[in-house]
Amino acid sequence: MIYLDNAATSFPKPKESILFMNTFIQDIGGNPGRSGHTLSVDAARIIFETREKLTGFINGEDSERLIFTQNGTESLNLAILGLLKEKNHVITTSLEHNSVMRPLTFLQKEKHIDISIIQCSPDGKIDIQKIKNSIQKNTKAVIINHGSNVIGIVQPIKEIKGIIGDIPIIVDACQTIGSTSIDIQRDNIDILCFSCHKSLYGIQGLGAIYLRNGIELTPLKFGGTGSKSESVEHPEFMPDKYECGTPNTPGIASLLGGLTFIEKTGYNNILKKKMSLIKIFLNRISEIDGIIFYGNPENENSIPVMSINIKNKLPSEVGYELNKKEIYVRVGLHCSPAAHQTIGTFPEGTVRIAPGYFTTEDDIDIFIEALKDIARK
Amino acid sequence: MQENKNIYYLLFHTIHDVLKTEKLLKAHGCNFELVPVPRNLSSDCGSCIKLKGNIEDVLEQANKIEIDRCFLFDGKSYTTLIAPSGHIS
Structure with missing residues (x-):
């Protein structure tokens, strides 16, 4: 079996992720922050430690401003629905995932917001000047897909923030976190949204959002927090303002394991390994008859996500043939119709290749041979 | 030197602040x-911090953390040192 769908979720997970999660479920298991007993406090300690470690990983200023969510989509929904008000204007790009486009379209209908979509080039580049030229008096946010989940290009967040000044930037870092350097303070990011089950190696069902000081959102959810229990009003203090109900503590424990794995292995070693696999693939790409590569293979500023097609074959056919060979890729539109329109692959989509840290060089060789075989048929 | 037998209870808004203070202390x-x-x-x-000894040291350590309330227990009764307003008596 060869798993090349790490852009959807990383698999396998490091043993640390599983161990930390199992330890929580087997030995701790309490509901964090809800009682004064040892198991509840120990569960809360796991969340606290993970929050501190993850805040350090992105160089955030204060761990109480890091909020756990169900996934990257919930983080983006919180950012978009929580920030934008009636008749606001927002700027975004033609590479966005539906987790951005759908809440924006909802607000367009319900709150009459105005959306400027900056058209990117077919290889995914953004003309930053176009963003500047689109700013209006009522522009409330600029939303940028940091790393494309279709072609892997990484956008220059710091430069974009530099050009938009005080307008908050919302960064969709679902694909980039753990795969390229992200630094809240260096890059001047106002709102960072990401999933924790891809290159951070937590289990599925966990995301996070970091809110820079001064950013206040309308919460998506209200309920029990274990704090101010005497009041029926939801607390205003962080992180409880945006977190309520029983959290995904097993998932957070697995994330702590994932972050421990990253620390032990070395973040740069993980990156080096993943990018070396991409290079091996790109070096042999010309061996495959009729292959079409999307994006710019020479682009150094990218994450390990690539899209291809084989001439005269539908991506679904290629995916089916690969699946028969126990090679797992994701084909189609990848929940990003706008991105596929940008690169010219709508509505059929592409075959997406996303190797991970546990992918081997042999896996890539076998994959190349499989593609050659499918192309010949 | 007489032993300081005072006990203090420090209450916080969130378990996050309790654990942040725990780490510092x-x-x-x-x-x-x-x-x-x-x-x-x-x-x-939830939980709070029960402290024996010198409160000034702790307040100094925890100066970046918002304490919701602080009480002094002298063995018989509680005295409010920090009220919910954040005012330190």
């Missing part, structure tokens, strides 16, 4: 423990 070797919030002090269902 541990690092500075303070004499404390995490206990359930006494029901006569608050209706909160």
Whole structure:
């Protein structure tokens, strides 16, 4: 079996992720922050430690401003629905995932917001000047897909923030976190949204959002927090303002394991390994008859996500043939119709290749041979 | 020198702040423990910090953390040192 769908979720997970999660479920298991007993406090300690470690990983200023969510989509929904008000204007790009486009379209209908979509080039580049030229008096946010989940290009967040000044930037870092350097303070990011089950190696069902000081959102959810229990009003203090109900503590424990794995292995070693696999693939790409590569293979500023097609074959056919060979890729539109329109692959989509840290060089060789075989048929 | 027998209860808005303070106090070797919030002090269902010794040291360590309330227990009764307004008596 060869798993090349790490852009959807990383698999396998490091043993640390599983161990930390199992330890929580087997030995701790309490509901964090809800009682004064040892198991509840120990569960809360796991969340606290993970929050501190993850805040350090992105160089955030204060761990109480890091909020756990169900996934990257919930983080983006919180950012978009929580920030934008009636008749606001927002700027975004033609590479966005539906987790951005759908809440924006909802607000367009319900709150009459105005959306400027900056058209990117077919290889995914953004003309930053176009963003500047689109700013209006009522522009409330600029939303940028940091790393494309279709072609892997990484956008220059710091430069974009530099050009938009005080307008908050919302960064969709679902694909980039753990795969390229992200630094809240260096890059001047106002709102960072990401999933924790891809290159951070937590289990599925966990995301996070970091809110820079001064950013206040309308919460998506209200309920029990274990704090101010005497009041029926939801607390205003962080992180409880945006977190309520029983959290995904097993998932957070697995994330702590994932972050421990990253620390032990070395973040740069993980990156080096993943990018070396991409290079091996790109070096042999010309061996495959009729292959079409999307994006710019020479682009150094990218994450390990690539899209291809084989001439005269539908991506679904290629995916089916690969699946028969126990090679797992994701084909189609990848929940990003706008991105596929940008690169010219709508509505059929592409075959997406996303190797991970546990992918081997042999896996890539076998994959190349499989593609050659499918192309010949 | 007479031993300081005062006991202080530090209450916070969130379990996050309780654990942040725990981390700081541990690092500075303070004499404390995490206990359930006494029901006569608050209706909160979580934990607070019970501290023996010099409160000034702790307040200095925890100066970046917002303490919701602080009580002094002299063995018989509780005195409010920090009210919910954040005012230090």
